[in-house]
Every structure is written in C-alpha cells, then in structure tokens.
Amino acid sequence: MGIYEISLATLVGINIILALGLNMISGFCGQISLGHAAFYGIGAYTAAFMAKAGAPFPAAVLAGMVLAGLVGLAVGLTSLRVRHDFLAITTMGVGFLFLGVVRQQEILGGELGVSGIPSPGLEKTGYMVLVLILAAFFTAFSLWIKRSWMGFAFEAVADDEDTARVLTVDVAACKLTAFAMGTAMAGVAGGLYASFARFIMPDDFGFITSITVLSMVAVGGIGSVFGVIISTVILTLMPEFFRFISDYKLLLYGALLFGVMRFAPEGLAGFTRAVRKAGIRSAGKKEAAG
C-alpha cells in the first residue's frame, strides 16, 4: 500500500464513523439533520486544540466526542420543540452557526483554520489500522443499537411519532438518545480527522460536508448499516478517482439525493432487497416450471 492508498483508507474509515453517526439520527430515528458537519467540526476543533495544548491523542479525541455529543444533546432538546419539517432548517442553522463562529473567532483560527496539530504518535499505517478498527467498532455498535429495544423504539418514532407515544414510547428520550449518540460519533470522526490532516479549516465542516454525509446515508438506504458503509466507501473514493467531480460536488450530491428520494427511497439497501426478492421470485418460477 502506498501513502496515497493509506490516506484514502483512513479517510474512508473516518467517513464511515461520520456517516454511521448521522444514520443513527436520520436512519434509525427518522430525524433529518442538515447540520451534521457542525458536530464533525466541533470534534475536530476540540481535539485539535486539546492536542496543541499537550493532551494525549486519546484524550483529545474523547474530548471532541463528549463536546460534540453535549452540543448534539442541546440541539436535540431544541428539536423537540420544532415541528418535524422544521428540524431540517434548524439543523442547517446549527451548521451555519458553527461556521460563523469559527470563522469570526481569531482564537479559533478564523478563516485560516488551525494548523500544526501534533501527530497522534502513530505512523500512517498504524493510524489507518486504528481508524479502521474504530470504524469496525462503530459498525458493530450501530448493528447492536438497531437490534436493541431502543432501536426498535427508534423505528417506531421514525414511522409514526404519535402512535409511538400511545404505545408508551418516550419519543423525546428516543430523539435525545439518537442525537447524543450520533453527534458524539461525529465528534469522534472529527477528532480522528484533525489528527490525520493535522490542519483543519472551517470549510472542511461546511454545508457541502453535511450534504455529502446525508447523501452517504440516503444512498445507502436510510437505516441500513451495510448500505451506508458501501455508499460511504463509494462516495468517498469517487471524487478521488474522478478528479473533476470535486468541482461539482454539490451538484452531484444534490442530484444523487434528489434521485434517491424520488426514485429509490430505500437506497442501495432497498435495491439489493428488491434484487434478492426478484431472484427468489424467478427461482420460484423456475421451480414451478420445472
């Protein structure tokens, strides 16, 4: 593996954690967020400054996770008060608010961002392995949540909040839990990114990033852990292999989102399910014919 492949694989791992975080909120619990990059940014900035202040790498990432999760919890609390269709706008607002704050504050590096972030103390291959192990851990975590009773309650909330309430589901607690877990994961991804890039800028955590992550979740099939992972790998690598895509990212992801929502709301997961079903059906026919 060359340096380039190693850094690509690291980036894929980070994006998987980021996307699985949003999948917790939007996929499992049905709460659309257009500001996921803000929590990614909170994790990255927190970890960056902690590391620069001399904190060991794990402590820096942990601090990013905790702060992102706490802010996520706060945003979740306000989201309880807004109507469902306003949540997208509220979270988009949080995204722009984050950008506004880091751009304006000189102590946060302003437009120039933060450079000179200390190395995590692992060479590139070791860091890639660490990131991939964490990605595997959060994959397992996501699968566990989906199977848990909480995940079951999330499903109910995503499907029909009012009915969930009549069936004893504490909808507010579900949303807050999903928000806290999902944004904390974004914080971890941010912390890992800061130590990987060792230089961060406000634009790394802008609206385009939020839309990119949302595309990863939507294309993968809202709620499907493996669908999200596959689409994250594809959507992370595609702009690298086809350089010109980088210039049209927003256009591409916008089109992707629109296309998925319009023509295949279940995304990749729905597609494979449909193929499998078709397979079973044609196999059945063959049996009947034979």
Added chain:
Amino acid sequence: MKPLLEVKNVTVRFGGVLALDDVSLEVRPGEFLSMIGPNGAGKTTLMRVVTGTVKPVSARIRLDGRDITMLPTHQRARLGLALTHQIVRPFRSMTLLDNVTLAAGHHRIGRVIRALTAVDRSAEREQARKYLELVGIAEAAEKSVLGRPLGVVKRLEVARALALEPKVLLLDEPLAGLNTAEAARLADTVAEINRGGLTVVMIEHNLGEVLRVSRRLAVLDNGRKIADGDPGAVMRDPAVRAAYLGKEYQDAAA
C-alpha cells in the same frame, strides 16, 4: 366501588367549534361501557383527551385514583391506558408481528439504558403472536402492514392495544371495516377479555353488536352527554331517540 377511570368536566374547542361541552364519565373496574352518538358528536375527541393527544380547555382525568391530567401521552399509556385508533395508525414500515411485539415490549423501552442493552425479543414475539391469534389475524403475522385489508389492520390495532396489558382498553370503532362475521367474532373476543377482568370502553356505531355485548351505554350528541346507563333503558330514552331520529330525518332530507 371506586371508579377506575374518572373523566370530569371535559370541554374542548377546535377554533370556533365546541367539540365537547362539560362532559363527565366514570368507568368502574371490570365494566364494559359502550359509547354511541351521531357523527361529529365528540366521541373520538373524548378518547383523545383521555390519552392526552388533544389539549382540552378544561378537564380532570383520574386513572386508578391517580390524577393524570398533566401527564404526557406515553406516561398515561404506561400507567395502563391503551387506545385503538378509529382511523388506523399501524407502523407501516413494520410487519404485523413487529407492530404488536413493540407493544408487548412496553416494559422494555421505559428506561433508556436498559433499552439500549437489551436485544432479546423472543418472549415478546411469542406474546405478540398470541394476541394476533386472539383477534384472528395470525396467518398474516410476518407480512408487511402495507397492502393488508382494512379489516386486518383494524384487528391489528386491537391486538397491539391488548399487548400493552392495560388497565383500561379504549376502542374507537373497532368493528368498522369488518364484515358481519368478523365483527361478531371480534366483539365476542373483546367481551370475553372483559369477562376476564379487563375494563373496556368502546365507541361503536354498530348498534347490534353494542347492545349484544356491552353492559352499559353512554350517548354523546353534539358535544354533550345525553344519556348514560343500562343499554335497554338508554335506548328507550326520548332524548336519545330524538338525537338518532333527528339525525335520520336530516339524512333523509339531504
């Protein structure tokens, strides 16, 4: 005997419409109370005030002696209120079995940490299957709710409410959308569960079944309770006859 469910002085306004005007109702443990009344009388609204999904202008609700007026819907449900919807509200992304399994797991989703750490659903699934059998739709258990006929989804509502193991079962027109045989069977099932001790309040237009299974009858008309008592006596009440006959005259004239 002390009332199990005590509903006092409920007034509800929707904009200019006075949907309920100072309605009170008491349900004693083990009762099977049916509620009838013309369309728009306010029956569904009264149930929704009891479960906490409609905000009343005034009301006082007690369940088993405890004042639940200020509690949110999910807490009322945890204390023992179950409701089936007149306009069906299944979880459309789930199978019939999962719809009921979630309700059967009501004690599992109460605490966040416990809900996050528990994954085993086998006991609840088994329970859920029993409730589906009880209402006669077990053969569709593994099927998606989508594409099921109304009669099946109506009974799914009942199975799901039963799975909550409530103290009071509130049924909002459970027989609508069922054919005669299905309706009679479901009414029998509910009556049997009631004989087993569960308190039932049923809104229903199907007078034949209402008079056959219920032991007390309340009538709402135009946001007011106009009668409440023994079904036979209530049906002979001139005010009730006027409400129904008046309605029929109007319908005939239209």
